[in-house]
Amino acid sequence: xxxxxxxxxxxxxxxxxxxxxxxxxxxxxxxxxxxxxxxxxxxxxxxxxxxxxxxxxxxxxxxxxxxxxxxxxxxxxxxxxxxxxxxxxxxxxxxxxxxxxxxxxxxxxxxxxxxxxxxxxxxxxxxxxxxxxxxxxxxxxxxxxxxxxxxxxxxxxxxxxxxxxxxxxxxxxxxxxxxxxxxxxxxxxxxxxxxxxxxxx
Numbered sequence: 001x002x003x004x005x006x007x008x009x010x011x012x013x014x015x016x017x018x019x020x021x022x023x024x025x026x027x028x029x030x031x032x033x034x035x036x037x038x039x040x041x042x043x044x045x046x047x048x049x050x051x052x053x054x055x056x057x058x059x060x061x062x063x064x065x066x067x068x069x070x071x072x073x074x075x076x077x078x079x080x081x082x083x084x085x086x087x088x089x090x091x092x093x094x095x096x097x098x099x100x101x102x103x104x105x106x107x108x109x110x111x112x113x114x115x116x117x118x119x120x121x122x123x124x125x126x127x128x129x130x131x132x133x134x135x136x137x138x139x140x141x142x143x144x145x146x147x148x149x150x151x152x153x154x155x156x157x158x159x160x161x162x163x164x165x166x167x168x169x170x171x172x173x174x175x176x177x178x179x180x181x182x183x184x185x186x187x188x189x190x191x192x193x194x195x196x197x198x199x200x201x
Contacts, residue, residue: 041069051189058076077189111156135201160181
């Protein structure tokens, strides 16, 4: 009797281990497909390396969904915009700033505020694309997402323009431009992925 119980438990353990192994293998396979999907999708963006590096960590939630890929790209870029806004706002507290630097920082904060607002709206529009009823409703939300993201990119570039010219050269200009360049690349990539999602509808 004891031997039979032991044998039964052994079979259950073996079966459970097998299922866990199979499940892990399936998950690993899915992740690999997701990684390949992200890598292939990023090749169509302006900055493919930046695209892949920023999105590959979300492979399990993206899987092979163009909508989730676009939404994740926007969400990551939105977080980046919020971080940039905080960074530039802190620069305004520095002592010894030139008058033109103070004005450029203030203008930049305003532009980044708009960038955050427009990326937030774009994320919402892409989400609504997923629940759209019919072609017209889908394209209404898609058009809004494209417009908001494009506007967000313009805002980021406008911030950078405020620091143009040799008179603005220095640590403040370099710090801001580095952040803005990275934000611009993320936004550009997000827009490319939104457009790719639209084409696959």
